[in-house]
Amino acid sequence: xxxxxxxxxxxxxxxxxxxxxxxxxxxxxxxxxxxxxxxxxxxxxxxxxxxxxxxxxxxxxxxxxxxxxxxxxxxxxxxxxxxxxxxxxxxxxxxxxxxxxxxxxxxxxxxxxxxxxxxxxxxxxxxxxxxxxxxxxxxxxxxxxxxxxxxxxxxxxxxxxxxxxxxxxxxxxxxxxxxxxxxxxxxxxxxxxxxxxxxxxxxxxxxxxxxxxxxxxxxxxxxxxxxxxxxxxxxxxxxxxxx
Numbered sequence: 001x002x003x004x005x006x007x008x009x010x011x012x013x014x015x016x017x018x019x020x021x022x023x024x025x026x027x028x029x030x031x032x033x034x035x036x037x038x039x040x041x042x043x044x045x046x047x048x049x050x051x052x053x054x055x056x057x058x059x060x061x062x063x064x065x066x067x068x069x070x071x072x073x074x075x076x077x078x079x080x081x082x083x084x085x086x087x088x089x090x091x092x093x094x095x096x097x098x099x100x101x102x103x104x105x106x107x108x109x110x111x112x113x114x115x116x117x118x119x120x121x122x123x124x125x126x127x128x129x130x131x132x133x134x135x136x137x138x139x140x141x142x143x144x145x146x147x148x149x150x151x152x153x154x155x156x157x158x159x160x161x162x163x164x165x166x167x168x169x170x171x172x173x174x175x176x177x178x179x180x181x182x183x184x185x186x187x188x189x190x191x192x193x194x195x196x197x198x199x200x201x202x203x204x205x206x207x208x209x210x211x212x213x214x215x216x217x218x219x220x221x222x223x224x225x226x227x228x229x230x231x232x233x234x235x236x237x238x239x240x241x242x243x
Contacts, residue, residue, distance in 0.1 A: 003122070004069035008079040009041040015212045019227035022113055025126055028239075029117075035051045044082040044230045047090065048178055056094045059087050063102040063121070071120065072110040075235050077142030077210045078178075080112040085145060094225055112142070114210055118151040124158045130240035131161030135204035137195070137218070139211040140173050145209045152210055152234055159237060167207075168198045173233050176217035192221045199229060 004027055007019040043058035062083065066072050074080050084107055091100040103147050117123055136156060142148040156164050175181065176189025195218050199207050207222070209215050212233050221229035 001075045001114065002034060002037070002070055003116075004041060004066055005033055005035050006066070006072050006074040006079070007035070007041075007059060008074055008076045010079070011075060011212055014216065015233065018075050018212055018233040021233065021235040022073070024239040025117075025128075025235060026039060026073070028127060029123060031121070032071075036065045036069070040102050041081045042082045043087075044079060045084055045178065047082065049190070051088055052093045055090045056096075056099070059090045059103065060099055061100070062087070066106055066109070066171055071087075071116070072106075072152060073113055073116045073137045075113040075210070075233060076212070077112050077139055077146050077148060078109060078213055080115075080143035080207050081141040083110050085091065085240045091141050100116065105176065112210065114151045114155055115146065115147060116237075117155060124154045125239050126155065126158070128159040128238045128240045129161050129242045132205045133163040133203060133204045134206045134208055134237065135167040135199060136170070136234075137167055137199075137207060137209040137214065137215045138170055139209050140177070142210045144173060147210060148210065155238060156208070156234065158184055159240070162182060162237070165202045165204055167204075169194070171200075172236060174214045174218050176214045181217060188217070189221070192217055196221045196227070200225075200227060202230060206237070207231045210234050 011018050026033050026066045040061055043055035043059050046055040081196045087103045175188040181188040207229055215231040222229050
């Protein structure tokens, strides 16, 4: 299958290793990965802060960039949630019927990474090897917006060598929430501190998730607590292989 990678601006800027891992996994499974160079932000930051009209050019750019793609894959439940649930609302705000039609035609072809692997590619065992104790945090957008369910865990359980342990209170928010962490920093830190305590209680070496944004927040608090627990996007675990 020919897969267009939507890396998202957050990953492209701060976590390029995640995109590289996605490419390794998809190519290992026999897919052709293409990277449209004109891609930019999905517009989530603008939309969440009330700048819906300012979001219109970004939505227009997204549908133009991926107009010819058979399938679009992104390693971010948060950004895919923005595309799937809110691009149509932005198009409605614009009053441009052509944009609304383009969004309606594009959205069904856009998939979060684990969603694509399980639902479209039809695999859970991607041939990965990762001999470490790991716990998984289901991020709010993955859990509640995209309803990823057991897909990420099914992929992790199939990894050779992994010891996957349950995270207590896993469904509780980590406190990031994009601009929420900026506008409500005290509450955000308190929620993140609770999450860190639960991560540490598992004895895991690695905390993973389908969103680097949440991992950045929890990872920062883990670092401040002098913890040796690493944070890694799920794609980087699935890309693992024997040396």
